[in-house]
Amino acid sequence: MNPGRRPRLEDVAEDVGVSTASVSLVLRGVAGPSAETRKRVLAAATRLGYRPDRTASLLARRRTHLLGVPVVLRDAFRAELAEEVQVAADERGYSVALGAVTPVHDEDRVVETLLDLRCEALLLLSPELRPGALAELGGRVPVVVVGRHVEPAGFDVVRVADDEGVGQAVDHLVGLGHRDLVHVDGAGAPMAADRRSGFLAATRRHGLDSARVLRGGYDEAAGAAAARALLDEPVLPTAVLAANDRSAIGLLDVFLRGGVRVPGDVSVVGYDDSGLAGLAHVDLTTVSQEAAAQAARAVEAAVERLDGGRSEPREVVLPPRLVVRGTTGPPRQAGRGG
């Protein structure tokens, strides 16, 4: 019926001797067709190598079951999150369309592209957009903001309790005997404020009034700069909490080059538990952001709106998890570590 072209629903129907409607129903697993019909349709579809044309299917039903995720590929943690979103979406019968955010392709533009592809919802990973822009976007299409502390208004928010995460890290260090802590913060970066306040709250809770915050940033250079500043001071703190893993790597690097042993002379804690932290030669104690859990909840939030009809915004705050590895140990005064 149809020479070299890819088989259509009609070809299968004709082959079996039923209508395209029946074939459509069978192939989508909808109730109705009898077991007999079902069997024959399935057999014919397989034999003809039929594969549904998603485009036509999308046009006909008004749904696409597509989730859009703009992603900054260069950012290891967000990339990991995107992966997990794909996995979680899969489990719920949704596909994800990834859009690369690059210097020449900013977030707005990628969002438009994804919407043109008919994504039904957008999952934004630590988006840079202003809350106003987020709310506006949320008015057009369901939006879930992941990993950013912002008031849910017209969109959902899924994040980790970063203040608590830093608190766990502080507890861990204090438990080891540390009393002299420094936090190299993330300056104005997203979530940096939470981590900073979590640090201050936790140290006060332990009565450590000497605990200080040093201005830092979210990359290796910021950590390295902070480490150099610390080395210039008369006496090193016994433990440093970085704002994220990349900053921690910068700190480690400078300490290493300066002959400062970790954790012998100073303990270092990162944040994110990105791929970097687990590398054997880094072996960084850090706080996990639970990428998989965040992704799963984010997809769930989107699906609730799309399939469940929820419309009031929701905020999901997950507990972080301290991952103890090799860069933390007893302080140099107390233990025998140095």
Added chain:
Amino acid sequence: MNPGRRPRLEDVAEDVGVSTASVSLVLRGVAGPSAETRKRVLAAATRLGYRPDRTASLLARRRTHLLGVPVVLRDAFRAELAEEVQVAADERGYSVALGAVTPVHDEDRVVETLLDLRCEALLLLSPELRPGALAELGGRVPVVVVGRHVEPAGFDVVRVADDEGVGQAVDHLVGLGHRDLVHVDGAGAPMAADRRSGFLAATRRHGLDSARVLRGGYDEAAGAAAARALLDEPVLPTAVLAANDRSAIGLLDVFLRGGVRVPGDVSVVGYDDSGLAGLAHVDLTTVSQEAAAQAARAVEAAVERLDGGRSEPREVVLPPRLVVRGTTGPPRQAGRGG
């Protein structure tokens, strides 16, 4: 005409008082409609906030102008390549659909998903698929293999001359006075053989028969292990060429911890010029794979097949480019750098 719904072509047509055909022509910039019509249609479209429904459009014309790119998000270099593909595709009027390859979502599966989205061609970044599988896939849809040395058969290949790249690095080191070189190779990884043979060819060319190859790998752990092996030997080589940047980072790390100065005691060269290499605290001399150029040529190859009707396979081999940074210097015997 159409209450809350998004405006359709028909709404615009009705508003202007012409047929949908005219509107379609105007909006796509096809010749035919008069200047007058054109103007009024454009005005109406803007006023109504019309945005074409890509799905319907795709269904009607038989083209999608979509390029599929499976990408391993965790791999910095491939992620960068994917970004560049997006940029290059954009310039030629194509969009790219990214599909995340993860442990639970292997390359085959992602390829199927992308094909379901009606991608017209696939750009595979250092794919792991067997040549046979590649050829078979190439029979179904235009395929461009990027960054892998494989005979183009039923698909195109775009890659960098890795042997030459390593050769440039060797020349650079020899020019600095080095005579005692070691290459920590990539074992069985893609392109590793080329880098290895390039190393051997270049060192022979310079009469350095002592040049050795150590078995390594493509990650930090492999580099670290190789570095430890080197430290166990009675005398260190004066320069080490790693199979890629990640391996080089591992080498640097172990050297640093072992008190070996770079480049004072030993020079280190990476490969890829991934984001890692450029970081201030790493400052790694490396060989650039010219991601942007590779991406551009890959897109070009796909477009040639799709729009130009080319069908015979093509191989494009680009020249690599040495990027000299801070991890290479004169050898410890010769210069004063030790």
Added chain:
DNA sequence: GCGTGGCTTTAAAGCGCTTTAAACACGAGT
């Protein structure tokens, strides 16, 4: 014999856009 209700199946109307063939308008040429 006929109406009933439960299964199955299907005809047909879209989904929103593209495209082709044909219609149309209008002044030039003969």
Added chain:
DNA sequence: ACTCGTGTTTAAAGCGCTTTAAAGCCACGC
């Protein structure tokens, strides 16, 4: 006046699938 040609516009037929309303079929009970 009539044919032609050029430049514009459009009716209508899809693209391949979904979905709804209606038709078919059949056993059952009155």
